[in-house]
Each structure stands twice: as structure tokens, then as C-alpha cells.
Amino acid sequence: MAAARRRRRSAKAPVTPTPTPTTRRALYLPLALTLGLLTLSLLPRVQVNLRLAWSFWGASGALLIWQTVLFLRLRGASVGRSLESVLRPQHYVQAMVQVAVFAYWGWYWRPVYDFAVLLAAQLVFAYVFDMLLTWSRREKYVLGFGPFPIIFSINLFLWFRDDWFYLQFLMIAVGFLGKEFVRWHREGRNVHIFNPSAFALGLFSLVLITTGTTHLTWGQDIASTLTLAPLIYLYLFLLGLVVMYFFSITLIAGSAAVVLFVLSALYASLTGVPYFLDSDIPAAVFLGLHLLITDPSTSPRTPPGKLLFGALYGAGVFGLYMILGAAGAPTFYDKLLAVPLLNLSVRGIDSLVQIARESPALARLRIEWAPLTSNLAHMAAWIVFFGAMTAMGKTDGKHTGDSLPFWEQACAHDRANACSRLIQLETTYCGDNSAWACNELGVHFRRGVAVAPDSELARGYLARACEIRFQAACVNLLDPDGLNRSDPRPLDLRLLLREAGQNLMEMSEPGLYARACHHDWAFACSR
């Protein structure tokens, strides 16, 4: 009830109509913003890459052409175009939460801050695109913070690299086109089916997977660098509480998390190895279940519906992670692909809930819905659950899967997926410039034990390790059959032992070796 009252208040109070400007004056705004986009293209961050600059110019050019056509079309029209500003809390509160995530994450992974200009450019592009799309179809554009959560949400999960940044603009365009055109009738209203950001992310994820072009994006880096920020789970949890309090999404996020925790625990108890690589719920999934699936207009509105929706998301991510892994595709797409499918299931969930409510059997069981509608009660349960998970070491802190020796042993014992996890971990650390990890990969691909043999790939990894001054790798390069290995060096350990993102660069060597020993590195215990 309280939530319903809040919704009614928020629907009325913040509306601030402005005087309707003439069509010509209305069109000045997208023109000014497009010129702003062109101005952004002159910044050093953009100019450093000509293809990136061309992406900006191409996007600006397309927007200018669209404006010109629209202007000419409307010149003699009887109905003008206008703006109305409406500030909706679900937009600006969510945007503020997302900014808080960027700020904290970027503090520990600087590419996020370097990306700020490109993020701003996407926002400008999104506003202009949204305005032009609206005015091409109807009279009034509602100006508010709507594009902010869409753009931020997209960018919390996927960016294209500079050389292919035009695809980022295309992805935004697809998101808004989906919102405008892919619609259905629900509860008597014509509404968009898909969460706009999730639609664009899901569609592009699908295409990136099928075309094998993930390397065009920062997706893998984004998914794995969230944990560079210390206590990221706690941070996301606290931010999530804000969203939960204002928008009653606790049942969705909470049930998704519970299902994932339970399924992960079940898998681990059956196989002896963690299901997800380095946590019971990957941090990026934890972020997704707070910010990606909680759009009120594309999710169920009843408490049982929300419960089911969240539970399906948890199960969906769990299943997709397995399917993607089995297909050899990057597994970080799991959280993105599940959302559009869930959006499509919303009407089915609504119907199920309706049937359940009218079921005489449930009536006999005297199930009362009313107690389930208190958001504060849901939040209290969620806080207790998260606290319990944290106390059990299932969120921030050391995790079984953080230990490379654990995966080495599990692989040697042929435990489920252990070898592929080992390779995946070593690939990540090699990408972070751990020469030890690169040499290990080279040796694996040369031996062909944990993976199929591939001499070219082996040579590439060994060359990379050698260039980072790992002598065993250099010696391996000289001998086509060389399988030399040596213990990780201090610099490697500073990367390998990060565990939930702690910065170990300043840690003393004795401290580092003590930590390594604690993480099952036997050689370190005697140092």
C-alpha cells in the first residue's frame, strides 16, 4: 500500500510543464545538442583515434540529415512539435545510483574515467535520437532524465572499443527503436515490451556471440573488473537498497539472488568446484539483478509475479552460463541474454499469477497476499539474507575459486569444468600482464593436456610472457618442445592474489608471500 501511495505521489508531484514552443524553436534543441556532439568530437580523447572521430562525425551527420528532413516535412504542417519537461524519480534516482557505480568502479579501474567523454557523447546522441524519433511520429516530446538510465545501464555492461564505436551509437539507436516500435498491450495500455537497454544489450550480445566478434567490445573486461573495487558486493548491496526502497524491486532482485546462491551452492556440493569462476554470484550479475531487470514497466507488478520474475532471472543466468560455456562463447553474456526473454514472459507471468489468485485450491490454503506486499518487509528479509551470505564468505572476500592452485588440482583430478576454468582464469591474468599466467597458458597449449594442443597459440602466449621478462617462457620459445615452468614472481602474485579487487601493489614481499601461502601456493610458505 505504501508503495502504491508513493507511486501515485511520484506520478503527480514532479511534473513541471513548460510553455509549448513553436516547432522551429523546438528543433533548435536537437540541433544544439548535435553541435554539442560535434564539439565533443574535437576533444583529445576522441581525436586520438581517427575511426572514433569518424564515428562521432557519422552519428552527428545522420542526426543532422534527420533534422533537416523533419524540418522540411514539418514546414507546412498544421500540427507543430513541442517539448514538455517531466522529471521522474525512477529516472533520476536510478541514474544517480548508476553514476555512483561508475564513480566507485572507475576509481579502481581507470578506463571507466577515461570513458567519461564517450559516455557523455552517448547521452547527447540518445537525447537527439529520442527527440527526433518522437517528433517523427507524434507532437510532444517529454523531456526528462529518461535517456540517462538507458545509456548508463548499457554502459555498465557493454562498450565497443574505440575503433568500432559507431556500433555503440547503433546499439543506442536500436534500444530506442525497440522502445518505440516493439510494443504490446498490457493491463489495457500500449507499452514497450523490452527494457530498452536490455533489448539493445541482448540483441547485440546475440549478434556478437554468433559472429564471434566479442573482441570488438570491452565486455569481458567490464565483467571482470568490477571486483577490482574492494567490497563491491557490499557497495552494490547498499546502492541496491536505495533502488529497492523507492521502487519496490526487492522481490525481483532478492529472489534472483536467492535462486543463484542456492543453485550455486547445490552445484558446488555435487561437483566439489564452484559453479561461477570466482564467486557464488559474479559481481556483474549482482549488479544486473539490481539495475537491469528492475524496470517497472517491463516487469510484473504483483508480488508473486515479481518473485517468479526474479527467480526465473536467477535460473536463466545459471542456465545460460552453462550453455554459453559449453558453446565456447564468453560467459559474461549470461546476465544480458536472459533479460529480453524475461521481458517477453511478463504477460505469461501476469496470467499465471491471476490464475493462481483465482485458484480454489489456494483459497482453501488461505494464502493471503497482503503481507507479501510490504516492501519494507521484503527489504528486511533481503538484508538478513545478504548478511548471512556475507557472514558465510559468499560475497566479498576470499573465495575458493580465487585460488589458482585449487583449480590446478581440480583440473588434475578431472573435476567438472575445472580445466576450462583454469584456462579461463589464466587467460584473464595473462591479459592483466601476469607473465607467469601467460607462460602457464603457453605450456598448457603446447602440452595439450588441459586444452587441445595449439602450437601457434602456445607460441603467442610464451612470447607474451617472455616480453614481460619471464625467463622460463623465453627458454621455452627457444626449444619447440620446452615446457619450463617456474613459480610466480612477486609482480605476478600481486595480480593473482587480488581477490575481490584489493590493490596489492604496495604490499611488502613477506606479506605477499604470506598471503600466497594462505591461498594454497605451497612454494610461498617456505619463503
Next chain:
Amino acid sequence: MKGGVPLAFLAIVAAVWIALRLSQGPPTELAMDARPPTATGNVEGFRVDAWFLPDEELLGFVEIPAGPFVMGSDASVDPDAFDIERWSSTSAQGIVDLPAFYLARYEVTVAQMSAFLVATAGAIQAQALQTPPDHPAAFVSWPDALAYAGWIDATLRESSATPPQLRALLSDGWRITLPTEAEWEKAARGVDGRLYPWGSEPRQDRANYSSRSAVPVGSYECPECPFGLADMAGNVWEWTRSPDQPYPYDATDDGEGLEAEALWIMRGGSFGDGQSGVRAAMRGRADPGARRAFIGFRLALVR
């Protein structure tokens, strides 16, 4: 959902799919920056049909006969000698006996490196290909140099363009790689213990040093140089396959010290060095990942 929506949806999917297919680039994990569009054109004295190797009977490989030579520096004779060139605490120099081997007459050129990159669809730091084709290939790391050696070895084994004598050697267990520092030093100073390839006095008309940039390989005539090799002093430093180990030189310890940070020996000095830097016994050390304008390499054919 409206009737046209599924069609629009499919169109969006198709457009995105096509855009991504069109923009699909090379895997970037192991690539660097630059790819040559095609192999470089004609270079005088080098065979276009043989990956721009020298137009000679053995494609530029020169035989260095078996036998001993004096390695290291005696500071009483060579005032420019560095401590790391001293053989041991009791002896300034050592005698090293090497089996016969072949060393390339010239440093590997930009044209040769371009041919490698074209053939392998490989990539390398952009600056490596920005000098003329007859200049020494620079900006190559130690693994880059080894990769080139491995590629040309495999290519010559398979190609019908390989001269019969070279083919026979390759069939007989010889392989193309980088020289050890002992092989390099012997080829540079011969067996009479001279300080420079041409003798024991510095001569700027014999090698490119104390200058501003590299020059085409073989630009300096050196009739006094042993074995007729070019640019064994100056032009660019040359990677060897010897790790940085203290003297006395012993090739059998190359696989030791795996825990140490890698440093590999390069020889010959470069255009930017003075006379002391281009002495035949001079030992340079560099990170294997170093890519510099003054570091290149030459090939050896060894058994």
C-alpha cells in the same frame, strides 16, 4: 505486437549482424599495431621471389668454419673494455671452440620482415615498417626475431625456391635461428682477437656508428672484415639467443636461472653508439620485450 514489428525486428537484427561481420577485425590478443598491405617492391641484391633474402647461393648465409677463437676483453689491451666482458677473476679472456655454423651476411631487413608479416598475416609495432625496405628491421622484440627465424626456417624447408645446397643443409639437421653470443663474436672478430671487425682501431669509414640513424644494410665496405659479413659493428644492435649470464661463457647454462628476470644479450652496437659500443666483444643486455629503433637482428644457420 503490430504486424510490421516482427519484420522491423528482423531488419534490425540483420543490420546489426551485417555491421558486425563487416567490422570483424583480427584477433587482437597477440597482435600488435601494424600490418603491411603487401610485400615491399624490388630491392637491389635481394630476391623478390625468395622473401627478399640476398641473391646468393645460400641466400646470404656465410660459413664460419669450426675452430677456437678468443672471447671476451682484456682491459690491458682494450681500455674501453667493460667488466662484464672479463672472462673470470683469474683470466681476462677465454678460448671457445665452436663447431662450424653459418651467419647471415646482412641484418634482417624491413623488406624481409614485411614478407614475413604478409605471409603469416602477423602484426608488429608500426615503426618497424616505416623505414625503407633495405634498412635493417628495427623495433622488433626478441620473440619477434625468433618468430621470424622460425618462419623463414619452415618456409625454406617447404619451398621449391630454396637453393639445393641450403635445402640439403636444412634436410641434414641444420636450422635457422638467432646466433649465440659466442657465434656472433667469433663471426665479428675472427680468430685473431681483434677489437673491431676490421682491426683494432676504430674507423668510421667501416661502420655506421656515432651517427643519427640506421642506413641500408651493407652500405659500408669492409674488405678487412673476417668472413665478409656486413654491419657487424654499428647500424643496429643484434639480438642473440644467449641469455644474460656472467662469463665464462658456457652455452649449457642457458636454461638455468629461470627465476631471474629475463635479459637477453645483444651484440654489435648501433648507429647511436660511440666507438666503445661497437667493439666486437661488447655485450649489450635488453628486456626481451624491448622494441627500439636501434635494435634489430640477423640470422644464423646452426646444427
